[in-house]
Amino acid sequence: MSTPTPFTSYVAVGDSFTEGMCDDLLPDGHYRGWADRLAAALAAEVAPADFRYANLAVRGKLIGQISGEQLDPAVALGGELVTLAGGLNDVLRPGCDIARVEAQLGAAAEKLLATGATVVLFTSTDPTRRMAGGARLMPAIQRLKAFVEQLGEHPRVAVVDLFSADCFDDRRLWAEDRLHLSPEGHRRVAEAVLQALGRPAAFDWRAPLPAAAPVSRPAKLRSDLRWLWIHVGPWLVRRVTGRSSGDGRPPKRAELLPYEG
Structure with missing residues (x-):
């Protein structure tokens, strides 16, 4: 197997998933x-x-905002590799126009590919086994998954298939808000991207975690109530008032700069 050509520049585009919400500070x-x-x-x-x-x-961004605010700067930076993740915030909102989401995501991918970049896209995880009400999202998620897989037929597009990875059914891969990844979840997504780009596996990112200790019913109830109060309530308030968690927030790395992580 030939060794993949190294990249010398990388631009990340997207919402809270790519910003890194709930990983280590x-x-x-x-x-x-x-x-x-x-x-x-x-x-x-x-x-x-x-x-x-x-x-x-930037957290909270819809795919139209990602396209309108991040795409031209990304093109101007001219990264050899670009990761593009977006659309899930749209899907989470009632009345999502999935055809519009597909059109905007497809146009964004096309514009990035026109620069000669390698583009990485993602399918969403399956929310039905870990998130109350997740089943209502499935028609849009499955349609968007099929669309991303279609985009993945381009020779310079790599698709990271998170949907089929059962490990993401484990709540330990998610933060307390149940919407963003935990540090272990972020570690696995990074490895998934590397493998999608042809790098040798450092570990099996799809492997299940060791069995967790059982959670008592009262403890689960307390956890659910805390989640509703601390996370769901404020999210609903923002939706009603038309605000976003990313309003006025700049990107954390707006320029292509050397990186030593």
């Missing part, structure tokens, strides 16, 4: 995230001074 107050972990692995393939990384992702 860095000294500057930003979350680390799978994209930072990926950048560190890619930088190790070349001399550190020869590798540059930018992360334009």
Whole structure:
């Protein structure tokens, strides 16, 4: 098997998934995230001074906002590798126009491919076994999954299939808010991207975690009530008031700069 050509520049585009929400905090107050972990692995393939990384992702963004706010800067940066993740925030909202989401995601991928970049896309995880009400999202998620897989037929598109990875049914791969990844979840996504790009496996990112200790019914109830109060309530307030968690927030790495993770 031939060794993949190293990348010397990487631009991450997307929402909270790519920003790195709920991973370990860095000294500057930003979350680390799978994209930072990926950048560190890619930088190790070349001399550190020869590798540059930018992360334009901002939490809460819809695919139209990602396209409108991040796409032109990403194109201008000219990264050899671009990861593009978006659309799930749209799917989570009632009345999602999935055809519009597909059109915007497809146009974004096409614009990035026109630069000559290798583009990484993602399928969503399956929410039905870990998230109350997840079944209502499935028609849109499955349609978007099929669309992403279709885009993956392009020779410079790599698709990371998170949907079929049963390990993401385990709540330990998710943060307390049940929407963002835990540090272990971010570690696995970074490895999944590396393998999708043809790198040799460092570990089996799909492997299940060791069995967890059983949770009592009262403890589960307390956890569910805490989740509703701390996470679901504020999310609903933002939806009603038309606000987003990313309003006014700049990207954590707006420029292509050397990265030593």
